[in-house]
Amino acid sequence: MTSTTYSNRSIPRISLHDFESRIDAITTELVAAAESDGFFALVNHGISEAEIEAQFSAAERFFSLPDDVKATVPFSHRNTGWEKQAQIRPSTGAADQKESYQMQYGAAMDGMWLSETALPGFRDQSRAFMRRAQSVSEKLMVCFARGLGFPDDYFVKAHDVSRPSAQTVLRLLHYFALDPAVPTPDGYYRAGAHADWDFVTLLFQRPGQSGLEICPGREVFTEFGLGDKWTKVEPAAGEIVCNIGDLLMSWSDDRFKSTFHRVKTPTDPASDYYGPRYSIAYFNQPNTDCEIQGPLKKYPVVTGSEFTQAAMKRNYDALQAKKKELGNGSSSTITTGGGNLVAAAS
Numbered sequence: 001m002t003s004t005t006y007s008n009r010s011i012p013r014i015s016l017h018d019f020e021s022r023i024d025a026i027t028t029e030l031v032a033a034a035e036s037d038g039f040f041a042l043v044n045h046g047i048s049e050a051e052i053e054a055q056f057s058a059a060e061r062f063f064s065l066p067d068d069v070k071a072t073v074p075f076s077h078r079n080t081g082w083e084k085q086a087q088i089r090p091s092t093g094a095a096d097q098k099e100s101y102q103m104q105y106g107a108a109m110d111g112m113w114l115s116e117t118a119l120p121g122f123r124d125q126s127r128a129f130m131r132r133a134q135s136v137s138e139k140l141m142v143c144f145a146r147g148l149g150f151p152d153d154y155f156v157k158a159h160d161v162s163r164p165s166a167q168t169v170l171r172l173l174h175y176f177a178l179d180p181a182v183p184t185p186d187g188y189y190r191a192g193a194h195a196d197w198d199f200v201t202l203l204f205q206r207p208g209q210s211g212l213e214i215c216p217g218r219e220v221f222t223e224f225g226l227g228d229k230w231t232k233v234e235p236a237a238g239e240i241v242c243n244i245g246d247l248l249m250s251w252s253d254d255r256f257k258s259t260f261h262r263v264k265t266p267t268d269p270a271s272d273y274y275g276p277r278y279s280i281a282y283f284n285q286p287n288t289d290c291e292i293q294g295p296l297k298k299y300p301v302v303t304g305s306e307f308t309q310a311a312m313k314r315n316y317d318a319l320q321a322k323k324k325e326l327g328n329g330s331s332s333t334i335t336t337g338g339g340n341l342v343a344a345a346s
């Protein structure tokens, strides 16, 4: 395996305390972070450590169920449900070694919850957590709207989770523990490098369960283009790591950066984390019928559903190109892109 080059930078920590009275200062900080690395950590955001840990406990309860039970709520084209080792990233051409379960607000969850008998309290817990993540997201949306010269409620209205056209996703993730005494096989990836294609992602991590790395330096949202210099983002108790997704990069005419990131595959017992990793991502997705165009009109107007389709196609095409490069011409039935699993035309 090739070794990794690291840079010593760190991402900004931004406090949301006294949000209403400090909104101008917070907006300045958020915009600066969005324009540079596209990643920042939120503190004093209003979600307590206990609330975050309660959702991690729910995730652990879900993932510890037998696979045949989880397989009764399988991942589908509606972008909800459970998958295991099924997300192939265009950057690697190999499936991430993890399992994940995605939830949404609307009809895409019909039939996708496990029963109360199988998992008591899980649905209520997860729905309540989604609301908490939504309220933090909406604060970011107001600031980004101000930063781009839109009305305050412009992005909030385009991500209205009370409407049936909502596509926002809460994703629970579980990366499997590896044995440090056994060399990690070539082609083993926890989460291959990718950019998310949502508006902004909120990522919750558990202290000690390291692995997230970012690679700033992307110029236009329509291109991939991986660098090779990585920055570690260590989990800290109570912090929410946020990253700009391709949607906001496009909506800001490429001013705000959607940055590549990955979960490092442990290969060095002296420095890497081999234990299980649980993480929780909240992907702010646009309503299918909203209209997307930046203030400078760099890109043509598209709807929320057109944007998603185009993102899927870009990832699908990149995956096919990667497979060709790897000499594996067969196409997979599930391919994925950005932060979200999506089913691609196969």
Ligand SMILES: O=C(O)CCC(=O)C(=O)O
Pocket (backbone or CB within 6 Å): 171, 173, 191, 196, 203, 212, 261, 262, 263, 279, 280, 281, 338, 339, 340
């Ligand atoms: O598990 C993580 O920390 C990263 C997950 C991620 O980047 C994604 O699902 O898009």
Ligand SMILES: [Fe+2]
Pocket (backbone or CB within 6 Å): 194, 195, 196, 261, 338, 339
């Ligand atoms: Fe991601």
